[in-house]
Amino acid sequence: MPELPEVEVTRLSLVDRLRDAEISAVRLGKPLRWPLGCEPASLIGRRVLDISRRGKYLWFALGARADVAADAAGGLLLHLGMSGSLNLSEQFAAPGPWDHFDLVTSRGLLRLTDPRRFGAAVWSPSRDDGAAGKLLAGLGVEPFDAGFTAVLLHERLRGRRVAIKQALLAGDIVVGVGNIYASEALFLAGIDPRTPGGRISLARCVRLADAVRQVLSRAVALGGSTLRDFRDAHGMGGAFQHEARVYDREGQPCVACGEPVRRIVQGQRSTYFCPRCQRR
DNA sequence: CATTCCGCCTGTAAGC
DNA sequence: TGCTTACAGGCGGAAT
Known part of the structure; x- marks a missing residue:
């Protein structure tokens, strides 16, 4: 969760x-x-x-x-x-x-x-x-810290062949991005989740860093995602799941282009993306 | 060093 | 109805 x-x-x-x-x-x-x-x-x-x-x-x-x-x-x-x-x-x-x-x-x-x-x-x-x-120890930078820049993202991705989705999840570059928000951020940035990390240009790192910040801050503002049982300390559920563009929407039309959202498995975790809007 | 896979647990839903 | 299987928001550590 x-x-x-x-x-x-x-x-x-x-x-x-x-x-x-x-x-x-x-x-x-x-x-x-x-x-x-x-x-x-x-x-x-x-x-x-x-x-x-x-x-x-x-x-x-x-x-x-x-x-x-x-x-x-x-x-x-x-x-x-x-x-x-x-x-x-x-x-x-x-x-x-x-x-x-x-x-x-x-x-x-x-x-x-x-x-x-x-x-x-x-x-x-x-x-x-x-x-x-x-x-x-070994955790990456906080996504809302000034240190989380496109340059840092680009440098830390250099030479990595692992798919960008998995690099985001790993948490050694930037922390806090889990399975829902990794798919969502990559959709916002227009990046195919299978793209090798080291193949992402600096310009696309700008978009990706912005997308990570945007998705996470929006989710905090909405009280998080309550897929099943998440509650805050007062029992309030979150609402971000209603705004998810791709997560858990396999086969449903992309909100931007209508193409069916695809689900693939990367590192034994589900990834959701739009094959038309998200490119390598 | 980078990458892949396993295991930790239990509940739920889908498939047969 | 009942049984089996797959999958679920994370992550450390072993194996490759």
Whole structure:
């Protein structure tokens, strides 16, 4: 599920309400992708200082415990995997079979629901070191940072024979573009998803970088895509899926030219594109 | 180094 | 109706 827009929408729906919240209890369900990496009880008494995002990861910065001498701050790195979502509620409902991580806080119950359990919550002493530093190392540039330029995209694609769709998904050049938004951005840029990355001209990198920014910002503005179960922390679904030009539209007419949208498989993932509007 | 493939899980929908 | 298969928003790591 969650690509950058869904993760950012989740962050935005949480950050104001959760800042300064104090953790009073932790509950673990079934194992997630990685172990928590600390004693659950060691989170009790910590306050949420801030929530930031890097790629599709969320970093919950947590303060030191007031009642522990010389205690160190740290934080939790959360990932929503394919099917995860976070919910903040004052209802404190009993956990369901898909609820695998709860933080009881002074501002409500923060709950990670994740049927497939590809998500994770991992303790780390800081965002840049320890477990979080390891997971975030090697990530590409943020798409909304000034550093994400056509020149950078062009340079990082140079010599790569992998299809541009897969290069976008890999996340080592630019982060946050998942399977939905990769197809959508390539449609907007008019680029055939099968084009080898290194064969994309600088001029087309300009269009592609713009398309990535445009698609992701539009998706954030619409609350993300809710294909099945994505919700923000207050239970609100997104609406971008209604604006998708090619994703999940196999056989339907291209919104620009009427040609049927094609579905192909690249790296075991579906890609959707218009064979007339998108060229190598 | 670049690229491909596997595996992690479970739910849902399609096919027989 | 019931069983089997394919596929789903991600990503790290092993194999090639």
